[in-house]
Amino acid sequence: MLRLPKFQYLSSSSLTEACALLKAREGHVRIVAGGTDILPSLKQRAFTTEYILDLTKVGGIDEIRSDSGKEITIGALCKLSSIAGSAVIREKIPALAEAADLVAATQIRNMGTLGGNIALDTRCWYFNRSHYGDDSLERCIKRGGDVCHAIKGGKKCYAFFAADTAPVLLALNARITIMASEGERQVPLKEIYTGNGKAPHTLKPDEIIVSVTIPLPGPNSGSSYRKLREREAIDFPLAGVAVRLDMAGDICRDAAVVLGAVGSGPMEVQEAAFLLRGSAVTGEVIEQVGKLAQRAAHPVANTTSTPGYRKKLAGVLTRRALREALVRAAS
Amino acid sequence: MKKQIIVLNVNGEDYEVAAYPYRTLLEVLREDMGLTGSKESCGLGACGACTVIVDGEAVLACLTLAFSVEGKAIRTVEGLATGPNLSPLQQSFIEHTAVQCGYCTPGMLMSATAALEKNPHPGEQEIKKAISGNLCRCTGYVQIIEAVKAVS
Numbered sequence: 008m009l010r011l012p013k014f015q016y017l018s019s020s021s022l023t024e025a026c027a028l029l030k031a032r033e034g035h036v037r038i039v040a041g042g043t044d045i046l047p048s049l050k051q052r053a054f055t056t057e058y059i060l061d062l063t064k065v066g067g068i069d070e071i072r073s074d075s076g077k078e079i080t081i082g083a084l085c086k087l088s089s090i091a092g093s094a095v096i097r098e099k100i101p102a103l104a105e106a107a108d109l110v111a112a113t114q115i116r117n118m119g120t121l122g123g124n125i126a127l128d129t130r131c132w133y134f135n136r137s138h139y140g141d142d143s144l145e146r147c148i149k150r151g152g153d154v155c156h157a158i159k160g161g162k163k164c165y166a167f168f169a170a171d172t173a174p175v176l177l178a179l180n181a182r183i184t185i186m187a188s189e190g191e192r193q194v195p196l197k198e199i200y201t202g203n204g205k206a207p208h209t210l211k212p213d214e215i216i217v218s219v220t221i222p223l224p225g226p227n228s229g230s231s232y233r234k235l236r237e238r239e240a241i242d243f244p245l246a247g248v249a250v251r252l253d254m255a256g257d258i259c260r261d262a263a264v265v266l267g268a269v270g271s272g273p274m275e276v277q278e279a280a281f282l283l284r285g286s287a288v289t290g291e292v293i294e295q296v297g298k299l300a301q302r303a304a305h306p307v308a309n310t311t312s313t314p315g316y317r318k319k320l321a322g323v324l325t326r327r328a329l330r331e332a333l334v335r336a337a338s
Numbered sequence: 339m340k341k342q343i344i345v346l347n348v349n350g351e352d353y354e355v356a357a358y359p360y361r362t363l364l365e366v367l368r369e370d371m372g373l374t375g376s377k378e379s380c381g382l383g384a385c386g387a388c389t390v391i392v393d394g395e396a397v398l399a400c401l402t403l404a405f406s407v408e409g410k411a412i413r414t415v416e417g418l419a420t421g422p423n424l425s426p427l428q429q430s431f432i433e434h435t436a437v438q439c440g441y442c443t444p445g446m447l448m449s450a451t452a453a454l455e456k457n458p459h460p461g462e463q464e465i466k467k468a469i470s471g472n473l474c475r476c477t478g479y480v481q482i483i484e485a486v487k488a489v490s
Contacts, residue, residue, distance in 0.1 A: 113471045117396060
């Protein structure tokens, strides 16, 4: 039986109390919600923890609210399966429902939360390995050592960004609400990502994600998310692309192309947005944008497939997502 | 560290169990409650062999902390049969040769049962999606899908 390391258990039904507990035991406590990311890492002894704070008892942060008509707010504890099945999300921001539905497999979507997917740890097969790996190959940078096995001689961590919902949320200009002991703050979601494989988020030790707010796209907007993975279920992305197009007739008014899994953070391809803004989205423009996305992708050899194929598919998926977003914007 | 007494509702009955906080539901089911129907295969969430139903949803017992499911309705493969009578799905698995080594079977049954309780008449795609988190190394899945189809 693959066992968890020993820890003590804390829980609270109040978000404020939960933050206080995190502050009081800073450095010795980790939060668990769905458990589908942290428990495997604990079992593999990527890290250990003295305390686990169970967030699942905290009330009020698992709902989908769309009462303002201008934006949708999704609680951090909302299950991915709830997002995938939500009628309002499927109608107004279908790319998010699709991305949530593409995460892992049914059981994991029934356990995993939006907050957990947003704050998902970066991955690399030298990090996400059995604890027996320590007997054969020294611990890597992300595991607290000082070598990188993915890039020989590498001095930083190249673990890749593995979340499916984040690229879509970023393409849709989502904002994130975070609670800390000092109080609540709301920032654009992109501000929490560092692009650093070892420390992928700027969330402080006493911070808990409360919710994500997505401005409702206009009637001439379309979005799409495409995921490359080996099998049709279970696997993390090898490349992921989220696209949003805001059209005015045949001309693109605004656009976003965000790549996942081909770098240590989600990557907004600014050059693609520049090219699309003010252009008619012709076949030629789609080709160009695909090339820009491919150029921006920087996968390394730290998971299955090959970096070359994943880089190429970032371009292919971008073209497919663009075509789908265009069709959706028109309808 | 002391164990704590928790009350788990499993297959309709409340059980008092003394457990450490770092025990998963799978460990408690198998090792403290003798309910060895749920299996461990990967322990990491990638195979589905430990699938149980909690409050109507198929979830992975190996990634569920026992302390976090107090007060929830937990169902395991042991709860599918009524006395000596197998559930229609279990019977269908036998009739369709959907069981070879049997190791994936409890997880498959729980994933399929949860899906059929949500939608009693799924199409083939929906059945495949429902069991897409359950790996089988023996059957090639065809017989399992046929078995589920036959009761839907």
